[in-house]
Amino acid sequence: MKxxxxxxxxxxxxxxxxxxxxxxxxxxxxxxxxxxxxxDTVSVPCWLSDYDGDxxxxxxxxxxxxxxxPPMLGHQVLVEGIVTDDxxxxxxxxxxxxxxxxxxxxxxxxxxxxPVDERYVVDFNxxxxxxxxxxxxxxxxxxxxxxxxxxxxxxxxxxxxxxxxKGVSFRHPRFLGQILSTAEKLKPARMMVTGVRGAHKxxxxxxxxxxxNTGQRRAEEIAGLLQDAGLAIDTEVTWISAEAxxxxxxDWQSRRVSVVLIP
Amino acid sequence: MKISLHNTKSTRLAWxxxxxxxxxxxxxxxxxxxxxxxxxLWWSPGDDRPLPAYIDYENDYGRLGLLNSSxxxxxxxxxxxxxxxxxxxxxxxxxQPADAMSLSVAxxxxxxxxxxxxxxxxxxxxxxxxxxxxxxxxxSHTLLLKRGLIRVALPWxxxxxxPEFDIEVVRDPTGCNTDPEYGLAGERxxxxxxxxxxxxxxxxxxxxxxxxxxxxxxxxxxxxxxxPETGRPLNMNMMADARDSTLKxxxxxxxxxxxxxxxxxxxxxLNRIQDFELQLYGAQAWSNIGGTLVEENGPSGIGPQAxxxxxxxxxxxxxxxxxxxxxxxxxxxxxxxxxxxxRRNEFLExxxxxxxxxxxxxxxxxxxxxxNTVGLGNPIKRTCATCHGMHMTGMDTANGWMDLGTTNHxxxxxxxxxxxxxxxxxxxxFKVTCREDLPPHPFLGRTIYTQDPGRALISGKCEDxxxxxxxxxxxxxxxxxxxxxxxxxxxxxxxxxYDRRFxxxxxxxxxxxxxxxxxxx
Numbered sequence: 001m002k003x004x005x006x007x008x009x010x011x012x013x014x015x016x017x018x019x020x021x022x023x024x025x026x027x028x029x030x031x032x033x034x035x036x037x038x039x040d041t042v043s044v045p046c047w048l049s050d051y052d053g054d055x056x057x058x059x060x061x062x063x064x065x066x067x068x069x070p071p072m073l074g075h076q077v078l079v080e081g082i083v084t085d086d087x088x089x090x091x092x093x094x095x096x097x098x099x100x101x102x103x104x105x106x107x108x109x110x111x112x113x114x115p116v117d118e119r120y121v122v123d124f125n126x127x128x129x130x131x132x133x134x135x136x137x138x139x140x141x142x143x144x145x146x147x148x149x150x151x152x153x154x155x156x157x158x159x160x161x162x163x164x165x166k167g168v169s170f171r172h173p174r175f176l177g178q179i180l181s182t183a184e185k186l187k188p189a190r191m192m193v194t195g196v197r198g199a200h201k202x203x204x205x206x207x208x209x210x211x212x213n214t215g216q217r218r219a220e221e222i223a224g225l226l227q228d229a230g231l232a233i234d235t236e237v238t239w240i241s242a243e244a245x246x247x248x249x250x251d252w253q254s255r256r257v258s259v260v261l262i263p
Numbered sequence: 264m265k266i267s268l269h270n271t272k273s274t275r276l277a278w279x280x281x282x283x284x285x286x287x288x289x290x291x292x293x294x295x296x297x298x299x300x301x302x303x304l305w306w307s308p309g310d311d312r313p314l315p316a317y318i319d320y321e322n323d324y325g326r327l328g329l330l331n332s333s334x335x336x337x338x339x340x341x342x343x344x345x346x347x348x349x350x351x352x353x354x355x356x357x358x359q360p361a362d363a364m365s366l367s368v369a370x371x372x373x374x375x376x377x378x379x380x381x382x383x384x385x386x387x388x389x390x391x392x393x394x395x396x397x398x399x400x401x402x403s404h405t406l407l408l409k410r411g412l413i414r415v416a417l418p419w420x421x422x423x424x425x426p427e428f429d430i431e432v433v434r435d436p437t438g439c440n441t442d443p444e445y446g447l448a449g450e451r452x453x454x455x456x457x458x459x460x461x462x463x464x465x466x467x468x469x470x471x472x473x474x475x476x477x478x479x480x481x482x483x484x485x486x487x488x489x490x491p492e493t494g495r496p497l498n499m500n501m502m503a504d505a506r507d508s509t510l511k512x513x514x515x516x517x518x519x520x521x522x523x524x525x526x527x528x529x530x531x532x533l534n535r536i537q538d539f540e541l542q543l544y545g546a547q548a549w550s551n552i553g554g555t556l557v558e559e560n561g562p563s564g565i566g567p568q569a570x571x572x573x574x575x576x577x578x579x580x581x582x583x584x585x586x587x588x589x590x591x592x593x594x595x596x597x598x599x600x601x602x603x604x605x606r607r608n609e610f611l612e613x614x615x616x617x618x619x620x621x622x623x624x625x626x627x628x629x630x631x632x633x634x635n636t637v638g639l640g641n642p643i644k645r646t647c648a649t650c651h652g653m654h655m656t657g658m659d660t661a662n663g664w665m666d667l668g669t670t671n672h673x674x675x676x677x678x679x680x681x682x683x684x685x686x687x688x689x690x691x692x693f694k695v696t697c698r699e700d701l702p703p704h705p706f707l708g709r710t711i712y713t714q715d716p717g718r719a720l721i722s723g724k725c726e727d728x729x730x731x732x733x734x735x736x737x738x739x740x741x742x743x744x745x746x747x748x749x750x751x752x753x754x755x756x757x758x759x760x761y762d763r764r765f766x767x768x769x770x771x772x773x774x775x776x777x778x779x780x781x782x783x784x
Contacts, residue, residue, distance in 0.1 A: 038642065045644050061643055070640025074630065074706060104702035113627070113642070129625045129644040134583035165702055170637040173479035180478060213700060228486050229478045 024054070026085040030095070031202045031248050033078050033103060035110035036071040039090050041122050044129050045113075046090030047071060049079055052203075056081075057092025058100055062126040064170075065136035068098050073110050075102040078164055078200065078208070080252055090120045099252040101163040152186045156261040160222065164198070164255060165210050167221050176225060179259055183231050188261040191231065195219025195239035198255035201248035208246075210255065215239035218257045226259070291552055291610045292775055299323070301373040304361035308346035308353030308383070311339040317567075319548055320361035324740035324782040327363055328548030328557070329464070330567040336539060342532035343539050348522025351383035354514070354536065357413065357460040357521065363545050363738025364463035368411035368749070375401065375408060388523055389414040393439030393455070406437065406689060410749030412457035413521070414439065417506075417720050419447060419454045424723035427698050430454070433712065434692035456715040457690065458503050458747045462738050464545030465570050468656045469735060470510055472498045473576025475661030482637045482662055485722070498661045503731050503747045505664055506721045510537045544570035546737045547783050552610040556783050564588035565783060570655060570737065579654030586648050586657055587736075587784065589618050610779060616772075617780025621647045626767040630706040632666035632730055641706075647761075650733065657736035657784075664718045664730040668764045669746045671729030672712040676750040676760070690714040690748060697725035704728060714748055736784045754778045 024030060032051040036058065039046045047058040047070045058079065059068040071077035081095030088094065126137035135142065160175050162168075168176075183191075195215035200208040216239040223237045244254060299321050314336040319326040338344035343354045358364040366384075374382050380399050387394040390413065396403030406412040414437075420426050432440045432447055439445050439455040447454050476498050480487050487496040488508040499505040507513040511533045518524045528536075546567045548557050557566035564573070564587040579586035593615040599605035627642040628634060634650055635641035643649070650665060651657040659665065668674025678686035695716060697709040704711060704725050711728045719727035731747045739745070744752045751757040758777045762769050769777070 040644065047640065061640055064638045066638070069638040070643075072635065072641035072705065074641065102705070104705070106703065106705075106708050130623050130646045131585075131648055132581040134581045167702075168484035170482050170484060172484035173477055173481055176479045176484065177477055211700070217701075225479065225484070225486055 024083045026083055028083045029081075029203075029248055030056075030083055031078075031080045031200060031251065032204070033076050033202065033208070035107065035112065036073060036075075036077045037112045037114060038073065039114040039120060040116045041090070041120055042116055043122050043125050044127070046092070046120065046122065048090060048092045049077060051079070055092045057089040057094050058098060060090075060122060060126070061129070062137045063132065065138040066126070067138065068100060071100050072102045073113070074106055074108070075104070076107050076110055077102055080200075080250070090122070091117075099250075101166075101252065101255075104163075104165045152182050152261075154263065156182050156186060156188075158182075158259040158261075159253070160257045160259065161253060162198075162218060162255045162257070165214055167217055168225065176222075176229070179226060179261070180229055180231060183226075183233075183261055186261055186263060188233060188263055190262040191223070191226070191233055191235045192258075192260040192262065193219050193223040193226075193235060193237045194258045195222070195237075196254060196256050196258070197240055197242075197244060198251065199244035199246040200251040200254070201246040203248070209243055212241050214255075215241055222257045222259065291606060291613060292778060299369075301361075301370050302377050304359070305370065305374060305377070306344075306355050306359055306361070308344060308351065308355055310344070313337055314344075314360065318360070320741065322361075322367075322547075322741040323369075323743075325547060325551045325553075325556075326549035327361070327738055327741040328546060328567040329360055329364075330544045330571055331542060332544060332571045333538075333542040341535060341539065342528065343536050346383070346522075347518060347528065347532070348524045350386040350388065350523045352386060352522045354463070354517070354522075356382075356384050358463040361741065362462075363741040364543070365738070365742040366411060366460045367742045368409070368744055371407060371411055375404075380404070386523070389416070389521055392437035393442055393445055395442065395444065396438075406457045406749075409689065410457070411459055411744055412749050413460060414455050415458050416445065416451075416453040416455050416520075417504075419452055419720070421721055421723050424721070426719075426723035427701055427725040428719070428723075428728070429696045430716065431694050431696075432691065433694045434688060436688055437691060440691050440693075454693075454716075454720060455691070456720070457749075458715070459744070459749050461502065461734060462545070462742060463540055464543055465656060465735060465737050466501075466510060466540045466543070468570075468573075468575040468653065469500055469658065470498070470541070471575035472496065472661075474498075474578055480662045482633050483724075483726075485724075487662065498663075500658060500661070500663050500732055504718045504721050505662070505732055510540055544568075546570050547740050550610065550783055552606055553614065553783065554607050560592070562587075562589040562592045564655060573655040575655075576660070577654035578652055578660050580648040580652035584654050586622065586652060586654060587618060589615060591615065613776045613779045614783050615780075617776035617778070620769070620773050620777050621651075621780060624767075624769075624773070626765050628765060631668070632704070632706060632726060634665050636705055636726070651736065653735075657733075659733045663733040664727065665733060666706075666717070666729040666731070667733075667761075668729075669731060669750060669760070670713050670715040670717060670748055671707065674760075674764050675714050675748070695719070695725070695728050697728075701725065717747075736781065739784055740782045754781050757781070 034049045034051045037048040044061040046060050049056050059070050078101045081098040084094045084096050086094040158179050195218040197210045197215040219237050219239045223235050316331050316334045319328045346353045357366050362370055391403045435441045440447050444450050475481050476496050478496050488499050489496050497508040499508045507516050514536045518528050544567045548566050593611040596608035599608045625644050628645055629642035653660045693713050695711040703709045713729045716728045718730040745757045755778050758774050
């Protein structure tokens with residue numbers, strides 16, 4: 001992600017570096033909940049967030065193929081990432097390995113759209129704000145070789161990750177389809193679905209827990225969808241409802257469902 | 264609420280807009296007064312006249328072209344054109360050829376005048392505000408006569424989903440949702456919502472599953488409907504709430520619900536209806552100001568033949584395929600040698616600018632469920648074509664239900680409430696309370712007021728409240744009013760709705776251009 005951001009985005013730096021003097025050291029992990037901020041530009045908008053006196057660059061608007069997808073005004077955003085010393089983008093400290101999730105409850109305070117400021121210029125657009133040039137911004141180029149996975153054998157395990165407190169969403173059709181496709185080839189006899197209630201250790205020391213029923217909801221929803229899609233096999237559905245611990249490292253992976261297909 | 268159906272002159276006066284002076288020049292507007300003989304255009308079930316391979320019908324903006332790509336249709340005995348139900352209706356009753364196979368409110372009003380309300384169109388089952396209203400009284404048919412709305416009675420709770428919300432009736436101007444028999448708490452346990460008939464043209468596009476369709480719905484991850492004949496997933500783009508997803512399913516449920524058939528349609532009847540619908544194309548072909556819209560070397564995306572030629576299941580929100588291909592053919596026309604030619608060229612240039620406003624004019628799309636929640640962010644700086652992206656139709660490419668605000672507060676059209684206001688609300692209003700143990704609707708929270716919960720009445724999902732499947736843009740000139748609840752009486756009101764909803768701040772010229780563009784589709 002770090003190199004990706006460097007490659008894709010340039011910035012007119014005049015006036016921007018002064019905003020980043022109090023930044024944490026490069027390489028430091030950071031995790032916080034704050035309002036997202038939209039900064040308009042003459043092309044696509046940037047997404048930022050203020051935390052502890054600093055402004056962080058989160059991502060830019062592109063399209064559904066982006067690996068980092070923008071948060072939502074009207075909600076706080078849970079940010080996880082690693083601080084870099086890359087040149088600031090849109091006035092924000094650049095994070096690598098960024099993971100964003102909108103907090104589910106509404107927050108009317110999160111409603112800031114900053115106007116175009118000529119100091120902040122997105123030099124390269126993965127996709128302009130209007131129609132595309134004919135393909136999604138981050139899809140493989142036409143004609144690029146596609147690697148077919150080898151036929152599955154033996155036990156197959158899948159991890160599906162979720163937004164905070166949320167169930168199945170736009171993020172999941174691809175992964176659910178992969179499970180179905182694998183099952184068609186593997187012909188499993190049994191499926192185990194385990195839902196996990198996630199937790200986050202924030203940079204301020206706070207431990208953030210998902211709602212108690214989240215793991216159960218996710219597990220039952222995933223199992224039900226797979227069964228209704230034709231995977232009508234012996235299925236064991238379990239979940240973890242207890243409060244979890246977290247250490248602030250890749251905590252986004254705690255918001256998950258594990259699916260195991262057993263031949 | 265009084266409904267006058269006697270003074271047709273006043274209705275026509277509303278159309279009397281031809282040229283208006285604007286700041287900085289003159290803007291030609293497509294709407295023109297027309298003395299259309301809607302009585303002659305009406306097609307009753309059993310009329311048994313052939314529907315030619317090509318025919319055009321007058322409307323207030325020009326003429327709509329209908330193209331049967333398989334040739335002339337002999338309607339005698341054809342199940343689309345015969346009265347199959349116990350109430351005398353056929354499919355054609357609500358899918359009139361002159362109205363782009365939908366039903367305009369002008370046609371409905373004329374039919375009332377012509378038959379004194381006895382036409383099967385006004386059948387109590389759904390042509391009345393509620394089936395137990397007195398017959399023969401226009402006050403029993405207010406939503407059909409004023410907004411072109413058919414009553415859709417759906418079971419509550421839904422048959423195949425456990426709802427994530429409670430629903431209660433806040434306002435019931437038709438009396439149906441609090442009725443002891445038909446109401447939400449009545450014997451039948453139904454909820455009545457009121458919706459426009461959708462156009463039965465260009466259905467090859469509407470029913471296409473070539474793009475973005477998989478076993479799981481791209482925007483939500485939920486299970487997609489499948490075709491009972493093939494087992495393959497469907498795009499679910501046909502009905503306002505996506506409750507039926509194949510042409511045969513729609514015909515079957517319409518025959519039961521709207522036509523009150525006593526026997527289910529046969530396979531042969533369903534096949535004939537499907538075959539007819541998949542070969543029928545329609546689009547505006549003539550403009551009152553612009554003349555023919557389908558001239559040789561004209562834009563490739565205009566007119567019924569373009570619809571017959573086009574590819575379905577193609578994403579058009581890009582500069583390779585376009586939603587409505589125009590090739591800038593009308594971007595820079597000569598001034599013209601005659602006044603008529605000058606007016607024509609000025610109008611066509613306005614149409615091109617309207618297309619460009621549709622395709623390129625950015626604005627903030629904010630708080631729109633199923634567009635701002637699919638990984639693009641909220642808000643996104645995009646254009647009309649982001650949501651209306653299907654090549655040739657302007658629908659969404661797949662699973663296209665969204666909440667653009669047409670039925671949900673605070674954006675749905677409501678009359679002002681004040682001690683001095685005469686206008687009373689026409690639409691029912693429901694209060695939806697989403698469960699506390701689930702995440703709230705991301706933009707509307709856990710308490711939502713809506714005129715029509717839309718997709719949520721089928722899925723039971725809080726996030727689907729007010730989400731309506733996007734319609735095609737073709738034949739708009741022939742089938743006002745617009746939106747599923749008929750809340751935009753004409754194309755200008757349609758554009759004004761979006762201008763308010765998304766704070767676009769269109770200029771007067773942009774609004775005129777957009778109306779002109781839409782009138783030519």
